[in-house]
Amino acid sequence: MLEGLRETYPGTINAVRFGRGGKGPELGGHNSLPFHDFEATRPGRPWLALEVVDGEPEDWTAPVLKPYGDAVASPARWAARSAREYGPDMIFLTLNSIEQGSAFAEIAARVAATVQAVDIPLAVYGSGDRDRDVPALTAVAEACRGTPLLLGPVTRDAHKELAEVARDLGHAVIAQSPMDVNLAKDLNIRLTKILPADRIVIDPLTSSLGYGLEYSYSTMERIRLAAIVHDDRMLQMPIIGRVGKEVWKTKEAAQDTTRGVWWEAFTAATLLLAGADLVTLRHPDSIALVKTMMR
Amino acid sequence: MILIGENVQILAKVVSEAIQNRDARPLQDLAVKQAEAGVHYLDLNIGPARKQPEETMGWLVDKIQEVVDTPLCLDTTNPVAMEAGLAKCRRRALINSANGTAASREKMMPLARKYDADIIVSVLNDAGIPHDAASRAESILETVEYANGLGIPSGDIWVDPIMMPVAVAQPQAVEVLEFLKMLPELVPGARSTVGLSNLSNGVPTRLRPFLNRVMLVMAQRVGLTSAIVDSFDRDLIGLAGGKPRQMVDLVYRAMDGETVDLASLSPEARDLYKTTRVLLGHELFSSSWLEL
Numbered sequence: 001m002l003e004g005l006r007e008t009y010p011g012t013i014n015a016v017r018f019g020r021g022g023k024g025p026e027l028g029g030h031n032s033l034p035f036h037d038f039e040a041t042r043p044g045r046p047w048l049a050l051e052v053v054d055g056e057p058e059d060w061t062a063p064v065l066k067p068y069g070d071a072v073a074s075p076a077r078w079a080a081r082s083a084r085e086y087g088p089d090m091i092f093l094t095l096n097s098i099e100q101g102s103a104f105a106e107i108a109a110r111v112a113a114t115v116q117a118v119d120i121p122l123a124v125y126g127s128g129d130r131d132r133d134v135p136a137l138t139a140v141a142e143a144c145r146g147t148p149l150l151l152g153p154v155t156r157d158a159h160k161e162l163a164e165v166a167r168d169l170g171h172a173v174i175a176q177s178p179m180d181v182n183l184a185k186d187l188n189i190r191l192t193k194i195l196p197a198d199r200i201v202i203d204p205l206t207s208s209l210g211y212g213l214e215y216s217y218s219t220m221e222r223i224r225l226a227a228i229v230h231d232d233r234m235l236q237m238p239i240i241g242r243v244g245k246e247v248w249k250t251k252e253a254a255q256d257t258t259r260g261v262w263w264e265a266f267t268a269a270t271l272l273l274a275g276a277d278l279v280t281l282r283h284p285d286s287i288a289l290v291k292t293m294m295r
Numbered sequence: 296m297i298l299i300g301e302n303v304q305i306l307a308k309v310v311s312e313a314i315q316n317r318d319a320r321p322l323q324d325l326a327v328k329q330a331e332a333g334v335h336y337l338d339l340n341i342g343p344a345r346k347q348p349e350e351t352m353g354w355l356v357d358k359i360q361e362v363v364d365t366p367l368c369l370d371t372t373n374p375v376a377m378e379a380g381l382a383k384c385r386r387r388a389l390i391n392s393a394n395g396t397a398a399s400r401e402k403m404m405p406l407a408r409k410y411d412a413d414i415i416v417s418v419l420n421d422a423g424i425p426h427d428a429a430s431r432a433e434s435i436l437e438t439v440e441y442a443n444g445l446g447i448p449s450g451d452i453w454v455d456p457i458m459m460p461v462a463v464a465q466p467q468a469v470e471v472l473e474f475l476k477m478l479p480e481l482v483p484g485a486r487s488t489v490g491l492s493n494l495s496n497g498v499p500t501r502l503r504p505f506l507n508r509v510m511l512v513m514a515q516r517v518g519l520t521s522a523i524v525d526s527f528d529r530d531l532i533g534l535a536g537g538k539p540r541q542m543v544d545l546v547y548r549a550m551d552g553e554t555v556d557l558a559s560l561s562p563e564a565r566d567l568y569k570t571t572r573v574l575l576g577h578e579l580f581s582s583s584w585l586e587l
Binding site for chain 1: 462465578579580581582583586587
């Protein structure tokens, strides 16, 4: 009876492979709309990442840092502790130290140590300043050759340099465009002239609940529908929602940690429903809550 | 296909400076060159003309009529400027434009009767720009009925379905085509026009003509009788005249759903075919659409 109501779709999301030699876990790789595993011939499960920073965690409030204790002094220890205690699928390392003036070689050494400290995939995110990100991420990419990282942000302006580095050294990239399905596609067309499509993740930018989440939702939904229903190859990349950073800068979250956890978990859950394949979170209670919801 | 040249328009820096300084030469040059390019009307767009509306449009019409005899399409949202311009036109003018909003019905529309001019009437109404073919139809039926009541015959009305930028609202291109197909039954005797270049707003300059050209061919096929265009796009003007024939036919074949082997096409034809697919909604738009 229900059999007849199932839809099948032409499009499949690319599987981005991690782990040494690319033999680790896969992000994406499914062929249904979000949580429609009953319709999928290749079911998938979104990834939950925990955020970590190197350098000073300037944009983190004390209550969100507290669960990680003194591990926050070192990204390798912080990442190891998060991975061990809270079970994320990925560590999302933001390089605060780029803006804080660290030498690129030091930054790269810290990232390499972090890679050694965890056995789950690592994303490494720059400052958004192209002039500093390109050399910093290039140093990181070289230091971590052999272990695929997810490097970003790659924007239209600096896409060539970073895509070439990722191509040559075996990493994947986060392609960032400002909340627009057409611009996301445009950047992917440009990137796939340099990199294989299965080494790209789309970041259409995230806003938090109460601060324009509807726009993020709508953009992600359009990207996902184009990819799955309309089989648009230039949008069949996994989507990332960078939730933690956006949520914890709101006054609602900053003023009340319990409320912040719910704010973070529901922003993440909403984006997962829209089609995100990977969301980044800061508070351990949020990841627990999202895991519960997904079950 | 009646072509209305868009190049005297206030958003162009050379035009806004010339109007501001009352420097007629650059404007007259533009008018002469457009007329030579073969367009049938010249659009004179002075925007809302908040300062000295009467004096500005009156001066512009005078200066343009000194050098060309091409009929004029007066383009302002300011009815005071519009009336001043209409009073000066030697040939039957085209009002650009009126719409279904209360303000436009009251102030702009009566000028068509008073000055015996043709009038562009868009599907805009107080609810905004309609989002599909059916609501465009509903809006224009009401507005035309009102205009007819003022004594403006449908034959003097040029219906504008409002072309939206493909980079912002890709599905609207198909809605415009659907609406144009319906128009002869909706408003028998009416003509039609579109501000073609708006389609490619926000697209890199080099790529804009591809979209404009293909849309013109498609819209003409479904009944569009005129368009406001870039007078200096020679290929566009050629296509409006049905040339080259094989290019026009290629767009038609794509419209008819024929699958064309890209490898069999010349680079120019390939670009045209890819653009047709984007405008028909078969391929999600991105400004790298020709590179796919």
